[in-house]
Amino acid sequence: MHYSEAGLRENEYKALVETLGREPNECELLIMGVMWSEHCSYKSTKPLLSLFPTEGKSVVLGPGENAGIVDIGDGNGIAFKVESHNHPSAVAPFQGAATGVGGIIRDILALGARPIASLDGLFFGDPELQKTKNLSDGIVRGIGGYGNPVGVPTVGGKTFYDKSYTDNPLVNAMCLGHVKLDQIISSQTALPGQAVVLLGSKTGRDGIAGAAFASIELSEDTKSSRPNIQIGDPFVEKLLIEACLELKEKGLIVSMQDMGAAGITSSSSEIAAKSGVGMIMYFDRVPLRETGMEPWEIALSESQERMLMIVEFENVSHVMSIAEKWDLDAAVIGEVIEGNDYIIKDGETIVVDLPATLIGSDCPSPDWESSVPSDLAEKWNFSVENIPFNNDLTPDLRDLISSPNLREKKWIYEQYDQMVQLNTVTGPGNNDISVLRIKGSEKLVGVSMESDPWKCYLDPYRGGAETVARSIRALAVAGAEPLGMTNCLNYPSPEIPEQFWELSESVKGMAACCSELDCPVVSGNVSLYNETASQRILPTPLVGVVGLIRNEKEMLRCGCWKEGDHIFYVGLSDPSLSGSHYQMHKMGSPKGRPLIFNGQAESDFVARALGTARKGLARSGRAIAGGGLASALAKECISSGIGAEMKLNIPTRKDILLFGEGGPRAIYAVPSDKIVEFRHTWRGFPIVMLAKAGGKSLYIEGHLNIKVEELQKIWRQE
Amino acid sequence: MHTAVVIFPGSNCDRDVIHAVSEITGSVVVPVWHKDTAIPTSTDLVIIPGGFSYGDYLRCGAMAARSPIMASVKKHASQGKLVLGICNGFQILTESKLLPGAMLANKTLTFICKQCFLKVEKTDIPFTLKYKNDQIVQFPIAHHEGLYFLPQDSLREIEQNGQVVFRYCTSSGEISEDGNSNGSLNNIAGIVNRQGNVLGLMPHPERASERIMGGTDGALMWNSIKTWIDREGA
Numbered sequence: 001m002h003y004s005e006a007g008l009r010e011n012e013y014k015a016l017v018e019t020l021g022r023e024p025n026e027c028e029l030l031i032m033g034v035m036w037s038e039h040c041s042y043k044s045t046k047p048l049l050s051l052f053p054t055e056g057k058s059v060v061l062g063p064g065e066n067a068g069i070v071d072i073g074d075g076n077g078i079a080f081k082v083e084s085h086n087h088p089s090a091v092a093p094f095q096g097a098a099t100g101v102g103g104i105i106r107d108i109l110a111l112g113a114r115p116i117a118s119l120d121g122l123f124f125g126d127p128e129l130q131k132t133k134n135l136s137d138g139i140v141r142g143i144g145g146y147g148n149p150v151g152v153p154t155v156g157g158k159t160f161y162d163k164s165y166t167d168n169p170l171v172n173a174m175c176l177g178h179v180k181l182d183q184i185i186s187s188q189t190a191l192p193g194q195a196v197v198l199l200g201s202k203t204g205r206d207g208i209a210g211a212a213f214a215s216i217e218l219s220e221d222t223k224s225s226r227p228n229i230q231i232g233d234p235f236v237e238k239l240l241i242e243a244c245l246e247l248k249e250k251g252l253i254v255s256m257q258d259m260g261a262a263g264i265t266s267s268s269s270e271i272a273a274k275s276g277v278g279m280i281m282y283f284d285r286v287p288l289r290e291t292g293m294e295p296w297e298i299a300l301s302e303s304q305e306r307m308l309m310i311v312e313f314e315n316v317s318h319v320m321s322i323a324e325k326w327d328l329d330a331a332v333i334g335e336v337i338e339g340n341d342y343i344i345k346d347g348e349t350i351v352v353d354l355p356a357t358l359i360g361s362d363c364p365s366p367d368w369e370s371s372v373p374s375d376l377a378e379k380w381n382f383s384v385e386n387i388p389f390n391n392d393l394t395p396d397l398r399d400l401i402s403s404p405n406l407r408e409k410k411w412i413y414e415q416y417d418q419m420v421q422l423n424t425v426t427g428p429g430n431n432d433i434s435v436l437r438i439k440g441s442e443k444l445v446g447v448s449m450e451s452d453p454w455k456c457y458l459d460p461y462r463g464g465a466e467t468v469a470r471s472i473r474a475l476a477v478a479g480a481e482p483l484g485m486t487n488c489l490n491y492p493s494p495e496i497p498e499q500f501w502e503l504s505e506s507v508k509g510m511a512a513c514c515s516e517l518d519c520p521v522v523s524g525n526v527s528l529y530n531e532t533a534s535q536r537i538l539p540t541p542l543v544g545v546v547g548l549i550r551n552e553k554e555m556l557r558c559g560c561w562k563e564g565d566h567i568f569y570v571g572l573s574d575p576s577l578s579g580s581h582y583q584m585h586k587m588g589s590p591k592g593r594p595l596i597f598n599g600q601a602e603s604d605f606v607a608r609a610l611g612t613a614r615k616g617l618a619r620s621g622r623a624i625a626g627g628g629l630a631s632a633l634a635k636e637c638i639s640s641g642i643g644a645e646m647k648l649n650i651p652t653r654k655d656i657l658l659f660g661e662g663g664p665r666a667i668y669a670v671p672s673d674k675i676v677e678f679r680h681t682w683r684g685f686p687i688v689m690l691a692k693a694g695g696k697s698l699y700i701e702g703h704l705n706i707k708v709e710e711l712q713k714i715w716r717q718e
Numbered sequence: 719m720h721t722a723v724v725i726f727p728g729s730n731c732d733r734d735v736i737h738a739v740s741e742i743t744g745s746v747v748v749p750v751w752h753k754d755t756a757i758p759t760s761t762d763l764v765i766i767p768g769g770f771s772y773g774d775y776l777r778c779g780a781m782a783a784r785s786p787i788m789a790s791v792k793k794h795a796s797q798g799k800l801v802l803g804i805c806n807g808f809q810i811l812t813e814s815k816l817l818p819g820a821m822l823a824n825k826t827l828t829f830i831c832k833q834c835f836l837k838v839e840k841t842d843i844p845f846t847l848k849y850k851n852d853q854i855v856q857f858p859i860a861h862h863e864g865l866y867f868l869p870q871d872s873l874r875e876i877e878q879n880g881q882v883v884f885r886y887c888t889s890s891g892e893i894s895e896d897g898n899s900n901g902s903l904n905n906i907a908g909i910v911n912r913q914g915n916v917l918g919l920m921p922h923p924e925r926a927s928e929r930i931m932g933g934t935d936g937a938l939m940w941n942s943i944k945t946w947i948d949r950e951g952a
Contacts, residue, residue: 141828144829145829148770148829148831148860148862149728149730149769149770149773149774150730151730151731151769233773234770234773235727235728235770235772235773235775236773238727238728238730238770239727239728325751325753326727327727413831414828414830414831414832415828415829415830415831416829416831417829417831417860418831419831419858419860419922419925419931420730420731420734420768420860421733421734422734422737422738422924422925422928422931424931425930425931437930439737552930
């Protein structure tokens with residue numbers, strides 16, 4: 001077999017032969033092809049990912065483990081991570097999305113944490129096309145079809161439509177788990193003489209080399225990729241969760257790793273490498289779903305609902321009895337040995353003998369070339385005069401608020417169980433963030449998920465920074481101090497220099513914002529090659545930020561104006577139309593440069609917003625995001641069922657203030673007895689009182705007049 | 719008040735219902751594993767929680783209804799003691815013939831999770847004695863198969879017997895298609911057996927038991943049961 005058939009490049013093959021001091025056999029070659037694939041090795045992005053700050057006062061576990069963990073006090077930790085399942089979802093939307101949800105749940109479980117909530121970042125193509133309707137319908141059903149039975153609520157997410165995702169929709173699944181800080185399970189603590197146990201489903205031929213499939217461009221003929229798709233069984237996953245948590249409670253697990261990409265090989269060799277030990281695997285002891293499976297198929301099968309754990313040999317029978325209680329298969333399939341040898345035996349035959357540390361790392365970094373796109377000047381060539389100004393902005397607001405990107409996503413989230421486990425304080429709907437309680441503690445956890453592909457397309461650095469900032473602003477307004485971030489970097493092929501430049505620049509922008517706002521990155525995932533022969537996705541970094549609300553009193557909700565509240569706008573009055581929803585609506589494509597990232601203004605905003613929420617100075621607050629100030633006002637009116645009447649005294653074009661995007665800005669509804677203190681908190685920051693809440697219409701003198709009832713109807717598509 | 723919550727493989731509201739009942743009533747709630755053959759003798763109330771027992775792979779609740787523990791649940795019911803089935807638990811009760819009817823796929827053919835308004839039409843049973851007659855309450859639903867179905871003559875029978883406890887309605891209490899998200903016959907959301915000691919409902923009272931979860935209408939159910947049991951015991 002030629003190395004290229006296994007997916008290896010020439011320099012990678014040479015490095016492999018040099019390290020081994022011999023030619024790899026066929027099974028070894030197939031394993032290395034998958035383990036050194038982009039999906040498993042992160043070879044293209046490793047140097048870039050090192051730009052992210054990873055340390056902070058709340059970080060318990062950073063990148064390198066199955067997921068990150070932040071400390072929320074009282075001995076509690078929140079584990080979280082987001083992961084892509086893009087390629088499978090493009091080919092088999094239901095199963096692709098379902099197994100994406102299942103996979104990320106096992107990442108969280110591997111740390112000994114109980115999975116408590118899921119969020120999903122969904123990027124769909126042209127909303128007018130039947131293809132998009134079919135894909136989005138299948139993906140949404142898949143997420144619910146897995147998340148609902150498994151008993152993990154889907155509490156929020158992000159949905160975004162753009163024609164660049166028509167052939168290659170994106171599914172980014174995020175999961176959060178709760179773990180006692182003194183009960184975290186590591187994947188780095190295996191010792192020689194311990195048993196390697198496989199718990200969960202039998203191993204079959206599904207999803208073989210799925211990781212390699214996710215590391216190349218999608219072929220036009222998606223049907224041919226079906227065998228690479230994994231099939232999910234949420235019922236077994238539910239049993240697996242309970243069994244693993246029971247094993248953890250009883251102190252029977254030394255080390256644990258989920259089986260995701262590259263199945264048994266990846267999970268076992270990772271534990272070995274991270275623990276600094278070797279391993280012998282006995283493939284004739286692996287419970288199989290079908291007969292005649294070759295060692296390489298067993299090694300690389302991505303059959304779902306399996307966990308690998310290291311246990312003391314004396315505890316094996318206890319482990320088996322708990323597996324039996326939960327009707328799960330379990331088998332000792334190997335043992336931990338001293339040294340660095342990762343050996344697979346099939347009967348008496350040694351079929352693989354590789355250094356454990358070689359498998360999951362040591363892949364040569366390809367060092368892709370980067371170049372500034374030649375059409376950058378053309379992209380940036382925009383002046384507001386390109387958008388003809390009309391005094392009456394009512395039709396524009398109507399169009400925006402009813403557009404697929406901004407309207408209510410009830411058709412999606414009502415298909416998800418949002419409440420099981422009884423922790424969802426704020427779920428999906430007209431909310432900026434999702435909020436979970438932690439039973440037995442006063443603390444609440446806020447989560448926000450954001451992405452801003454149009455701005456990343458125009459200026460990846462600024463767009464990347466804005467994406468992170470937007471997520472943190474939303475948390476701060478709600479009273480949640482950001483503790484840590486996870487991200488999913490979705491891009492087309494890195495092998496095109498201009499595309500690699502976009503990837504690099506956006507990571508730099510995100511990293512700059514993380515550093516400035518003291519928000520360490522604790523976990524993440526990279527998905528490249530999101531393109532087909534005729535289409536490539538916009539650069540789409542997605543972030544999920546977890547924040548801490550100290551108690552319910554310090555939480556600020558949104559969408560709850562009361563008659564007579566004073567509506568304040570905080571922030572500068574010069575956002576940008578570049579990459580805004582309004583610009584897309586008016587021009588059909590993004591143009592110009594989004595707002596420059598201003599770290600000082602951002603951190604100033606975060607401090608004041610947190611102060612506002614913690615001191616209870618506002619009744620309702622909303623950070624301004626997609627669709628700008630006008631959309632934020634409209635959304636507040638929609639949920640509150642109250643209007644507002646205002647006059648804008650600014651010399652510039654009103655559509656820039658009303659529909660522009662970017663920068664730290666928010667609107668607050670402040671009861672009259674809190675106005676003095678509210679103003680005091682924001683002194684030194686641009687602030688203006690817009691209106692008093694009241695009436696049945698959202699009215700802006702000379703520019704906007706629309707009934708709240710109509711806003712509700714068009715937003716809800718009734 | 720002694721409560722036992724039966725846990726099947728795939729139950730996923732077991733921990734929720736244990737939390738809500740113990741939180742609201744301050745009483746002890748014990749889990750009973752489906753492989754157990756008996757429920758504790760002191761048990762006043764057996765709850766069969768929501769979820770996807772056995773994955774719901776055959777027909778919702780069909781496998782669980784044939785599980786060994788159900789013999790004890792039936793015995794418990796036959797002694798006039800209380801049994802409550804919520805969501806998948808309701809499906810299990812109909813599959814076990816402890817309650818009449820069957821659940822079909824929602825009229826939307828999708829899973830639906832949302833807040834619903836219900837009218838409480840029967841308040842002379844242990845589960846609802848703290849509610850006012852025709853009180854409008856808000857409980858969430860979360861199911862794919864929740865369309866309550868009965869042949870016409872049986873439907874007439876349970877209506878005549880006054881076995882309908884909860885009916886889906888609008889926020890103003892109107893019994894119409896508007897409030898009937900899953901398309902249940904006669905807007906039926908919950909029914910009781912003729913003896914009045916076995917209740918099944920699709921909506922989730924345990925999800926409406928604490929203010930921070932968005933409402934406390936469900937807490938009245940736990941308080942009703944506690945009041946009744948305390949009174950009976952005295």
